[in-house]
Amino acid sequence: MRYIPNSPEERKEMLEIVGLESADELFRSIPSDVLLNRKLNITEPLAEPEVIGAMESLAARNTAATKPSFLGAGVYSHYSPTIVDHLIQRSEFFTSYTPYQPEISQGTLQYIFEFQTLVCQLTGMDVANASMYDGSTAMAEAFLMAQRITRKDKVVIAETVHPEYLQVAETYTQHGGLTIDTVHFDKETGRILDEDLTKLDDQTAAFVVQSPNFFGCVEDLQKLADKAHSVGALFIVVVTEAISFGLLKSPGACGADIVVAEGQSFGIPMSFGGPHLGLFACSEKYVRQMPGRLAGVAYDKNGKRGFVLTLATREQHIRRDKATSNICTNQGLIALAATIYMEAMGKKGLQEVAMQNAQKAAYAKKQIAAISGFEIPFSSPTFNEFVVRAPKNANEILEKLRTDKNIIGGLPLSWHYDDFQNDFLVCVTETNTKKQIDNLVEGLKAVS
Amino acid sequence: MSIKKVTQHPSQNEELIFDRSQTGRVGYSLPKLDVEETNIDEIIPEELRRDDDLEGVPEVSEVDVIRHFTRISTWNYSIDLGMYPLGSCTMKYNSRLNEKTARIAGFTGLHPLAPEQEAQGALELIYNLQEDLAEITGLPGVSLQPAAGAQGEMTGVMLIRAFLDKRDGEAAKDRRVMLIPDSAHGTNPASAAMAGFSVKTIKSTDEGITDLEHLKTLCEQGGIAGLMLTNPNTVGIFEKNIVEICEVIHDAGGLVYMDGANMNALVGVARPGDFGVDVIHLNLHKTFSTPHGGGGPGCGPCCCTAELEPFLPTPRIVKDGEKYKLDYNRPESIGRVKAFYGNFGMMIRALSYIYTHGDTGLKEATETAVLNARYLSHKLAEDFDKPFASDPMHEVIFSHKKQSRKGVHTLDIAKRLIDYGFHPMTIYFPLIVEGAMLIEPTESVGRQDLDAFVEAMKDINEEAQTNPQLVIDAPHSTRIGRLDEATAARKPVLRWKPDMDSMTKTA
Numbered sequence: 001m002r003y004i005p006n007s008p009e010e011r012k013e014m015l016e017i018v019g020l021e022s023a024d025e026l027f028r029s030i031p032s033d034v035l036l037n038r039k040l041n042i043t044e045p046l047a048e049p050e051v052i053g054a055m056e057s058l059a060a061r062n063t064a065a066t067k068p069s070f071l072g073a074g075v076y077s078h079y080s081p082t083i084v085d086h087l088i089q090r091s092e093f094f095t096s097y098t099p100y101q102p103e104i105s106q107g108t109l110q111y112i113f114e115f116q117t118l119v120c121q122l123t124g125m126d127v128a129n130a131s132m133y134d135g136s137t138a139m140a141e142a143f144l145m146a147q148r149i150t151r152k153d154k155v156v157i158a159e160t161v162h163p164e165y166l167q168v169a170e171t172y173t174q175h176g177g178l179t180i181d182t183v184h185f186d187k188e189t190g191r192i193l194d195e196d197l198t199k200l201d202d203q204t205a206a207f208v209v210q211s212p213n214f215f216g217c218v219e220d221l222q223k224l225a226d227k228a229h230s231v232g233a234l235f236i237v238v239v240t241e242a243i244s245f246g247l248l249k250s251p252g253a254c255g256a257d258i259v260v261a262e263g264q265s266f267g268i269p270m271s272f273g274g275p276h277l278g279l280f281a282c283s284e285k286y287v288r289q290m291p292g293r294l295a296g297v298a299y300d301k302n303g304k305r306g307f308v309l310t311l312a313t314r315e316q317h318i319r320r321d322k323a324t325s326n327i328c329t330n331q332g333l334i335a336l337a338a339t340i341y342m343e344a345m346g347k348k349g350l351q352e353v354a355m356q357n358a359q360k361a362a363y364a365k366k367q368i369a370a371i372s373g374f375e376i377p378f379s380s381p382t383f384n385e386f387v388v389r390a391p392k393n394a395n396e397i398l399e400k401l402r403t404d405k406n407i408i409g410g411l412p413l414s415w416h417y418d419d420f421q422n423d424f425l426v427c428v429t430e431t432n433t434k435k436q437i438d439n440l441v442e443g444l445k446a447v448s
Numbered sequence: 449m450s451i452k453k454v455t456q457h458p459s460q461n462e463e464l465i466f467d468r469s470q471t472g473r474v475g476y477s478l479p480k481l482d483v484e485e486t487n488i489d490e491i492i493p494e495e496l497r498r499d500d501d502l503e504g505v506p507e508v509s510e511v512d513v514i515r516h517f518t519r520i521s522t523w524n525y526s527i528d529l530g531m532y533p534l535g536s537c538t539m540k541y542n543s544r545l546n547e548k549t550a551r552i553a554g555f556t557g558l559h560p561l562a563p564e565q566e567a568q569g570a571l572e573l574i575y576n577l578q579e580d581l582a583e584i585t586g587l588p589g590v591s592l593q594p595a596a597g598a599q600g601e602m603t604g605v606m607l608i609r610a611f612l613d614k615r616d617g618e619a620a621k622d623r624r625v626m627l628i629p630d631s632a633h634g635t636n637p638a639s640a641a642m643a644g645f646s647v648k649t650i651k652s653t654d655e656g657i658t659d660l661e662h663l664k665t666l667c668e669q670g671g672i673a674g675l676m677l678t679n680p681n682t683v684g685i686f687e688k689n690i691v692e693i694c695e696v697i698h699d700a701g702g703l704v705y706m707d708g709a710n711m712n713a714l715v716g717v718a719r720p721g722d723f724g725v726d727v728i729h730l731n732l733h734k735t736f737s738t739p740h741g742g743g744g745p746g747c748g749p750c751c752c753t754a755e756l757e758p759f760l761p762t763p764r765i766v767k768d769g770e771k772y773k774l775d776y777n778r779p780e781s782i783g784r785v786k787a788f789y790g791n792f793g794m795m796i797r798a799l800s801y802i803y804t805h806g807d808t809g810l811k812e813a814t815e816t817a818v819l820n821a822r823y824l825s826h827k828l829a830e831d832f833d834k835p836f837a838s839d840p841m842h843e844v845i846f847s848h849k850k851q852s853r854k855g856v857h858t859l860d861i862a863k864r865l866i867d868y869g870f871h872p873m874t875i876y877f878p879l880i881v882e883g884a885m886l887i888e889p890t891e892s893v894g895r896q897d898l899d900a901f902v903e904a905m906k907d908i909n910e911e912a913q914t915n916p917q918l919v920i921d922a923p924h925s926t927r928i929g930r931l932d933e934a935t936a937a938r939k940p941v942l943r944w945k946p947d948m949d950s951m952t953k954t955a
Contacts (some may be wrong), residue, residue: 003541005894014895023815025935026822027717029686032723038594038807042580045806048545054803059554061569064562071559072886074787083478083514086553088741091528092521096543097871100534103926104866108742114465115951117943121504127942130743133595136787137538164787175644176611195714213510218496249498262787262793271550273560273569273788274595276747277733286939297948298936300487305949310936316638317877322648324636328598342912343465344513347505349476355488356481362491363483381492386703399466402563434482446610 001045025229026048059388062272068436069408072385072427073214074135074162075276079431080199080267080337081344088337098329101309102298112295112330114358115339122245122261122342124252125281127322129292130330131338132278135262138167139208140172141280141291141325142258146206146234147178149290155206156181156199156233158192160213161249163416178205181256189215190378190387200231206258210238211248215383216361218248225272226257227291234258242266242279244383246354258282263350265343268334277334288314291325293447353430357384359445360437361428367441368426375446377423385427387413387420388448394424397447407436460517460927466944469506475513504946523927524742524869531897535843535874536682537717538712538734545804546737547642548908550718552574555796560788564693564773565610568734570792571772572817574765577799581751582812585708585728586925590755591764592749593790597709600729600748601639603761606782607727607752608674608703609643610759615627623701624672625649629658631682631878635708636881645673647892652880656836656845657692667700679720680709682878684821684843684886686713694724703727703756712890713737713818713842716811720751736798745792761785815844816891824887831909835881842890848883856912858883864911864922868904 006014020026025047027035044053057066064277069077079251088094089318092107099105099112103416112130115305119128145262155173156318158164159182170180183196192209200207207228211219220235228235237251239261251259263277264270316323342447345353361384369376375393390397394412429439453751488497508516513906517758525532532539551558560568578590594600605626605653613620628636628643638645648666651659660676666672675697679687687693694704706720706728712735715949720728732738732747750760762781763774774789779881805813825834825844833849863883874886889898911919923929941948 001805001812003804003812005897006820010895011816011819018819019824020921023819025684025839026815026818027841029688030718031691032798034691035718036716036722039717039807040810041583041807042810043803043806046803047810048804049911051545051803055549055573055800056552056554058569058573059552061572062554062558062562062567063567064559065554065557067566069559070564071561073561074904077559078555079478081510083510087514087517087521089547090518092524093517094741095527096536097532097534097539097740098525101525101862101866101872102931103863104523104525104871105742105926106928107520108524110464110520110523111457111517113944115944117466118505120587120943121502124500133599133745135786137599137785148929162787168786171606172642172901173608174783175642178669186907200532216491216876226460245498245804246502247492249495249496250500253498253500269556270557270559270795271556272567272788272792274791275747275793276787287942294942295939296936297548297941298933300931304928306602306928306931308931308933308941310933310942315634315742317634319638319640319855320634321637322642323634323638326598326602326635326642328508328596328635328742329746331745332743333739334745336742339763340513340517342734343506345473346469346475346507347471348474348501348507349478349504350505352478356478358488358491359481359485360483362486363676366486371747377716381496383492390542399563402566408559408562408566411819416650417560422636425505429476431916435484 017343029195034196043360056183067408068314069405070410070426070428070440071408073411073425074262075270075273076265076427077242077270077429078265078430079340081121084267084337084340087340093336094333095217099309102306105289106306109295110337112340113307115335116295118339118342119279119281123281124250127287127293128236128281129290130293132280133331134274134276134278135240135260137170138260138278138280139165140169140237143169143173143178143191144176145188146236146293149286150205150234152203152205154179155178155248156208156209157202157208158183158213160185160215161208161210161238161264162214165238174344189380190215191219197227200227200233202231204231204233206234206236208236208238210240212241212244212383212385215387217380218380218383221251221254222356241384243354243357246350247358263338266338268337275331275334277331277338289324293330294325356430358428359430360384364428364437366410368444371441371445385425387423388426390422392422394422398424400447401443404447407440407443409440459522464944465506465508465516468508468512468516472512473507473509475508475510510917528533530867530869531889531893531901532871533873533887533889535888536709537874538888538890539892540737541892542737542739545799549800550796552792565807568772571765572793573799575772577795578765580677580802581730581749584715585751586614586719587751588754589730589752589760590749592760592795593786594748594750595731595786595850596744596746596793597731597748598639600634600750601707602642603750603785604705604727604729605640605643605645606760607756608705608728610782611703611756612673623671623673627666627672629677631880632678633682633709636676640676644910649942655838656685657681657687660689663693664696667696672700672702674702674705676705677709678710678712680710680841681844684840685836685838686841687770690723703706709734710842713814715814717814725740726757729892732794738794738797745791745794745955747791798806814892820889820891823898824889824902843886843888845881846885851909851912852883854912854916858885860919860922861908863887864908864919865904866923867925870901870904897926
């Protein structure tokens with residue numbers, strides 16, 4: 001086995017030194033009747049070219065990976081500068097562990113500190129943690145945090161938050177005495193239904209809104225923040241498309257108390273849903289209730305500046321069952337990829353890519369709206385995703401588009417919202433060329 | 449002759465990126481917009497747009513970014529540089545082959561909501577890994593959805609909760625006690641709390657294993673939902689009474705959750721399912737070598753008995769004839785623990801690891817990992833206090849008892865190891881050993897490196913006895929000395945601001 005340095009002869013010598021005759025004797029403390037005593041029923045060892053061959057033939061059956069696609073819904077296809085994937089493959093980054101020993105982990109600690117800063121700048125918040133597993137679990141953790149801060153047990157959430165995020169929150173909160181109430185959306189605008197805001201009351205720990213919401217509609221966050229605060233609830237903003245930070249008013253500037261986001265758009269491949277990146281930021285006054293790792297400034301005895309993991313008394317290894325979360329580390333290497341992405345793109349790049357997304361989606365929206373029988377059902381402004389209403393069943397149209405035209409045209413809304421059989425969600429990013437958009441439009445004409 | 453340190457060396461003094469920023473520098477290139485432009489006010493009205501010009505976000509060139517990260521990377525220790533013997537973390541070699549397979553375009557470019565018939569390769573990969581992990585653990589129900597070990601734990605205890613709630617109905621509310629040994633990792637009680645359990649602590653014996661009599665006493669008090677047990681336990685010793693422990697818990701009406709953090713001691717040799725364990729989580733980033741990446745991403749599969757399988761997170765990845773499918777119709781499921789299907793990129797790496805090792809290689813890795821730990825245990829026993837006499841499995845625990853009387857503590861020994869070119873072991877864990885040093889070499893260390901580590905430890909002991917201050921002041925070789933963590937926590941500075949240095953220095 002080429003990953004094991006010691007040869008069988010060396011191992012034999014070592015066994016002798018520790019006073020054993022065979023490797024089997026290493027396991028004498030395991031009761032003999034529960035030893036496996038047979039080979040595992042898995043493949044025999046494969047050589048390097050065989051492993052590559054096996055993986056390539058699996059990958060080749062993922063035919064969707066190479067097709068023009070207009071899928072979004074929480075996972076986005078974006079350009080990532082070449083240096084992102086190169087830099088994260090440096091041994092010093094990808095083969096190191098959580099920075100428990102700061103003297104030999106300053107590389108990791110410094111990029112976490114830069115990451116925290118960038119997340120604060122983009123979200124408009126005071127503090128951000130070192131990252132969470134993904135946007136969905138970050139939102140669930142925010143629910144628990146709001147419950148701890150307010151000591152209230154009701155969360156009111158917009159129906160237009162990503163359905164899978166809500167499902168995760170339901171799992172996380174099912175044993176903690178938290179109830180979740182849903183606010184419906186306005187079928188004209190695609191935004192939160194004003195009349196439903198009466199569900200917010202003085203028992204509400206938090207009001208949770210996604211913007212751009214699941215339908216791509218940009219919410220009036222300022223107004224919603226005021227509403228939440230008027231009943232003493234925290235205002236939690238969820239963002240699944242981080243590219244939107246480059247163009248839209250930051251949640252912090254609109255009055256958010258906690259912002260959670262999915263950072264996958266920042267240079268991280270879609271990879272069939274993971275690993276992705278949870279961003280988590282909040283107001284300074286809540287930092288001691290925040291879950292997850294935090295890097296902070298520290299000095300050595302010579303006054304040299306460095307960074308350490310800090311405020312650890314919130315965490316499970318010290319607080320055990322009273323901890324702010326059971327989370328043990330952060331999303332390390334993925335947070336590094338996002339940091340490199342944000343820095344390489346920089347101020348101008350983040351603005352330009354956001355603008356291109358908005359422009360290309362606006363172009364596609366106009367072209368599709370002009371197709372006979374098609375309409376855009378929601379009137380609110382959208383960023384890079386929007387809902388299309390087809391003249392007939394959206395599943396059938398998208399299926400025909402896929403088989404006849406080799407285009408994945410979007411996500412049928414019936415995937416989650418039963419009442420919208422003819423609607424589908426289209427996402428257009430900077431990676432979709434004008435030609436692809438025009439082909440989509442021609443394709444929709446042809447199959448409808 | 450001593451060598452003078454050149455203190456202005458650029459690679460040792462890389463600033464924060466924000467200090468490098470210069471207006472007008474760019475580090476990216478995008479194709480020109482190829483559609484006709486719409487007035488932005490028509491797309492997003494001004495009141496919904498940012499008006500801060502992304503204040504503070506840096507402007508740097510591609511070369512700036514490359515140098516910045518390359519320089520700061522050299523301040524990190526890494527597995528590729530040398531032995532990284534963090535106990536319970538299993539810092540084994542991360543193969544480049546697995547990095548290559550995880551980057552095949554047919555995987556990285558796949559959207560999770562792509563039509564199932566166009567994602568068959570990914571679903572088959574997940575299914576195959578589920579099958580292999582079921583065989584390795586002896587537990588047939590496998591979900592790869594949990595994102596990391598702590599989430600796998602939470603999933604595991606939630607399965608127990610769901611099972612008990614169904615089996616006992618209303619009476620389940622009187623069965624809310626989770627037993628956890630005093631040696632357990634902090635995530636165990638934190639995860640149990642998330643599933644609504646209260647925690648009772650089981651004592652360890654002088655032998656370093658679970659006190660069976662205390663366990664029985666606690667069970668007699670009633671209300672037992674289950675037990676969370678790491679095996680080999682966190683002092684590296686196999687719980688030899690594991691079969692009886694499982695029986696005691698089952699007789700008390702509870703279920704047994706095993707923390708699989710230490711599975712590197714068992715793969716191919718023994719299976720938790722055969723011990724009587726009901727549910728286990730694995731850490732693909734430990735046992736199956738997916739990179740730790742400076743703290744993540746992980747992947748924490750949950751493996752369980754057929755009895756618990758209906759409660760696993762939704763969707764399940766199933767095989768239907770020749771087709772692989774996502775099965776959302778699981779009415780008894782605890783629900784979803786993460787959007788989509790888990791950290792798929794880590795699954796590719798883990799399956800590549802399993803394929804490369806195969807049946808014989810996995811066992812060989814286990815044997816070598818245990819032998820390496822046993823070798824260190826043998827070689828260091830004279831110089832360092834070994835609190836438990838039992839033979840260790842894949843990791844071995846020592847204490848600072850022989851050094852602390854000279855004023856040298858575990859932290860000092862750890863810092864001095866850095867000067868000798870090694871990453872320190874896990875320190876002060878588990879809590880049941882005062883001044884604990886938990887050493888896990890893994891199979892990825894050759895004999896020369898093990899011997900060099902032994903020499904370093906022996907030298908440090910010698911220094912502790914004869915010149916303790918040298919050890920207490922360590923490290924001496926690093927770019928930065930020991931950092932004042934107490935002040936950092938009292939006056940936290942958690943982000944860069946233009947006046948940051950002046951603020952913190954006067955603070």
